Amino acid sequence: MKKIEIITRPEKLEEIKAIVEKLGQYSMTVSMVSGCGLQKGRKEVYRGVEVSINLLPKVKIEMVVGADKVDMIIDNVCKVAQTGEVGDGKIFVYNIEEVVRIRTGEKGTVAI
Numbered sequence: 001m002k003k004i005e006i007i008t009r010p011e012k013l014e015e016i017k018a019i020v021e022k023l024g025q026y027s028m029t030v031s032m033v034s035g036c037g038l039q040k041g042r043k044e045v046y047r048g049v050e051v052s053i054n055l056l057p058k059v060k061i062e063m064v065v066g067a068d069k070v071d072m073i074i075d076n077v078c079k080v081a082q083t084g085e086v087g088d089g090k091i092f093v094y095n096i097e098e099v100v101r102i103r104t105g106e107k108g109t110v111a112i
């Protein structure tokens, strides 16, 4: 089991939801987050303290899936989320130790 964590432009959320639904992936956790990547960008001096001012709004989409689905989901998400401009985002993949469906007590892949 793997967790796919996608951090990308908020305006891509609906398209990403639609494409993963087509792939049979219905479960996800979505958060609105702030972040910055390589272009941590310009810093300004504010009252003598150097502050970073470029935390941009991003959306974080987390999905726990069977390991066999990871490549297919990543390929399709990249297709809809890629603009080619900086800030398109990143996808992180984590190993997942265990999943428990609280309602039934089921564990492992059947609980995904």
Ligand SMILES: Nc1ncnc2c1ncn2[C@@H]1O[C@H](COP(=O)(O)OP(=O)(O)OP(=O)(O)O)[C@@H](O)[C@H]1O
Pocket (backbone or CB within 6 Å): 007, 008, 034, 035, 036, 037, 038, 039, 056, 058, 085, 086, 087, 088, 089, 090
């Ligand atoms: N190494 C990282 N660790 C944690 N979060 C990251 C990391 N890289 C990117 N992010 C998150 O992803 C968002 C988008 O990153 P971004 O696409 O700007 O990455 P980048 O490495 O700067 O690539 P690009 O040059 O295409 O902009 C960031 O705002 C941040 O929330």
Ligand SMILES: [Mg+2]
Pocket (backbone or CB within 6 Å): 036, 037, 038, 039, 086, 087, 088
């Ligand atoms: Mg960037």
